[in-house]
Amino acid sequence: MQQKDIDQGQRSKTSFVALQNEIVVLKKTEEILRNRLSQFELHLNSRETRAGVQGYRGIQNKLEKISEQTAQLDLEKGQTLNELSNIIQKIVNELEGKKTIIKPLVRLLIAEK
Numbered sequence: 292m293q294q295k296d297i298d299q300g301q302r303s304k305t306s307f308v309a310l311q312n313e314i315v316v317l318k319k320t321e322e323i324l325r326n327r328l329s330q331f332e333l334h335l336n337s338r339e340t341r342a343g344v345q346g347y348r349g350i351q352n353k354l355e356k357i358s359e360q361t362a363q364l365d366l367e368k369g370q371t372l373n374e375l376s377n378i379i380q381k382i383v384n385e386l387e388g389k390k391t392i393i394k395p396l397v398r399l400l401i402a403e404k
Contacts, residue, residue, distance in 0.1 A: 335348065
């Protein structure tokens with residue numbers, strides 16, 4: 292039973308070391324990709340400047356965000372309009388109900404005059 296526990300411990304230790312090595316590789320990969328991204332952004336900035344459209348990507352990103360916000364506002368407006376329509380319909384129904392109650396009373400009053 293002890294040998295089994297020792298073997299299990301060794302496998303766990305080996306697995307732990309392998310995971311630590313994998314973390315090191317992933318961190319290095321992340322660093323490399325971040326550097327490449329920085330270099331790519333610098334390259335794009337210089338190309339934008341040469342083409343006379345400096346800041347194009349920034350403006351495009353802002354426009355996309357504004358577009359998303361506009362879509363969200365339109366959705367909220369639609370929901371508000373639906374809510375208002377429902378409220379108005381309830382009021383109309385309530386008025387119709389009261390009209391049917393009042394009509395006979397008005398007829399009686401007119402008939403008494």
